[in-house]
Amino acid sequence: MLKEIGTQLRLSILFVVVFTVLIGLIYPGISTLIGQTLFPRQAGGSLIEVNGKKVGSEIIGQPFDDAKYFWSRPSATSPYAYNAANSSGSNLGPTNPDFVNTVKGRVDALKKADPDNGAPVPMDLVTTSGSGLDPHISPAAAQYQVSRVAKVRSLSLTKVEELIAQNTDGRWLGFIGDPGVNVLKLNLALDSLK
């Protein structure tokens, strides 16, 4: 029995080592090689450059609370919103009084920035996303902000709506997932209008 344990123990060690080389080094190595060759932009994180300067990633959100920008969803990352080196959800429960009060505060802030808007505030605009890095808001949340952004930037509603449409990612095959408006790309498009 002891001899058998010895044999199997030696085998176990060799097996872990061999497979660490095969699937711990060769497999990710080959994957990286394929990724960097075929899809270098995505493999590098889909980073956006404007005038040679990195301004973010196409699929990672950024915080906005200036009236001239479309606002992103609230983010629970710490110590500041949309910290992409420390993803996190709020993990607040539905009946937690802190949670309900926080949402109330967000509703008030949105209304203060746009007092004339009587439409109900879209849910996704006052709740944090799972990752804290959600690049999207729902089309309803974009629509809610159209008049404010158009007014501050002195643009026509149609122009802003056109940009929203251009920066909306639809459902896959028309029915899988939910459509979302990419906030960073939309705001960059607004800034480049001048």
Add this chain to the structure above:
Amino acid sequence: MTANQWMQIIAYFVVLLVLAIPLGSYMAKVYENKPFFLSKWFGWLEKLIYRVCGVKAKQEMDWKGYALAMLLFNIVGGLILYAMERLQASLPLNPAGQSAVPPDLAFNTAISFITNTNWQFYGGETTMSYFTQMAGLAVHNFLCAASGMATLMALIRGVIRKETKFLGNFWVDMTRGTLYILLPLSLSFTVILIQQGCPQTFANTATATLVQPTSYDQPVTNAQGAPVTGKDGKPQMTHVTVTEQPISLGPVASQEAIKMLGTNGGGYFNVNSAHPYENPTPFTDFLELLAILLIPAALCFTFGAMVKDSRQGWAILAAMFLLLAPMMYLCGQQEQSGNPLLNKLTVGAHGEALGDGNMEGKETRFGIAGSIIWASVTTAASNGSVNSMHDSFTPLGGLVPMWMIMLGEVSFGGVGSGLYGMLAFVILAVFVAGLMVGRTPEYLGKKIQTYEMKMASIMILIPPLLVLVCTAVAVATGGAGTNNPGAHGFSELLYAFDSQSNNNGSAFAGLSGNTLYDLMGGAAMWFGRFWLAIPVLAMAGSLAQKKVVPESAGTLPTHTVLFVVMLTSTVIIVGALTFFPALALGPIVEHLKMIHP
């Protein structure tokens, strides 16, 4: 729920079935050691591995030999992984300069990854180096999945063989499972994931200039690091402006692929598949969802093929589906209805509009449908990855993932472990039916006797025991670390030990770890995995030695609708009776308080 949400659910199950059937018969070929196209191309690699390690591929093992190899392999793997975490600061590929993982956390994490649990008391991007992620954690994502399938194969051989004590060779099963099933699937999936936007790079964290700088308040600390209080008695704050966004990167796609396929679920990033870099689009979400159930569903067909009666596989698959589908509906209905406490504010359209419903902790691109399918599927299987934060679900919406885990991870369950867990329930169901008609129970021609019943009972009783004892200890010692008050805080603790004892790995993630939870959880994961795997192998050894009893008029057919209902009820009754009091104290009381504040 909306018509679109129903369509997404139906499309999911249809595509799953279409993919699982061919994969199931392919896997039967792999484990029956028959030649097929991949073994012709990569047979040399398989033989090379045997030669380097010294595997005698022709030599079969009895159940004790098989169990010994399986245990030693997992212990060695766990120790090496522990060492890697502790030493990561001095190992290569650590551009972000992560320091050594603390001992209790490293212990918890090592056990977590060798037991296919992938419970994470840490955030990936802030704790683990690239090397630990890919050469440690991801390696065990492959190996523990292969180990689960190997154990299942020993049990299936026990059922189909007669009057022998041999169950196959553990090392051969491990090698073939990894080489011919997990690696090719993962590599193809990786390429799709990269194309869709998952990073795959060894470059360090990127830095971007924020389009609009942001700011936050930071507490002022003195030279000793203690917070400074102002004249008004409140902690003093300074205003910090942030102009740059650090963006964590890494070899994400290759790890993401196996994390989904091997029912592992351990995220590269803290927020797992909610992170846009782990799950960038609705398309990847759909594929990752398929990957969760693909192998567990396909193994039902493998089982059918190996016992030469495909109806047996269909019956088990049907029972698994019946356990899952109604719960998925409950979750969807609750999450779409939203949180009544918020609906009082002037928020949302209070209906079925896009972006409406309980969106706290959910990503826009997945919406309610993508999030609830995931929550129920990831806990039905022992995957445990998340694409939304279960902690922020409505009380009954959050009960669903908790419940799916409580069923003992047998509705699809882990790769291999789900089906062998379900077979324990099959034996229990056959036994109960046998008692009803007063005949010796049998399954697929093998008599079920005292020994098999003892082993099946151990397998069914150990997880609830672990869950309830650990939760009770956590509560009795003060229940530290919860993120929410009241019943919801209790739910966080219950979920944590439910998830670890049943090797799921998902979480009500608000709970923060401490030394007690790390150690207790580590023990729960260990016993929850191997105190089930060893009885499985013992049962396999006993079944293999039996004669085959010819089918007679008194044999209970195990492929009928009647039997499927019987099996489903057995699983639900055992699950419900054990856990109902605990559920009443957590999600159920929270739900009542929410609707009658």
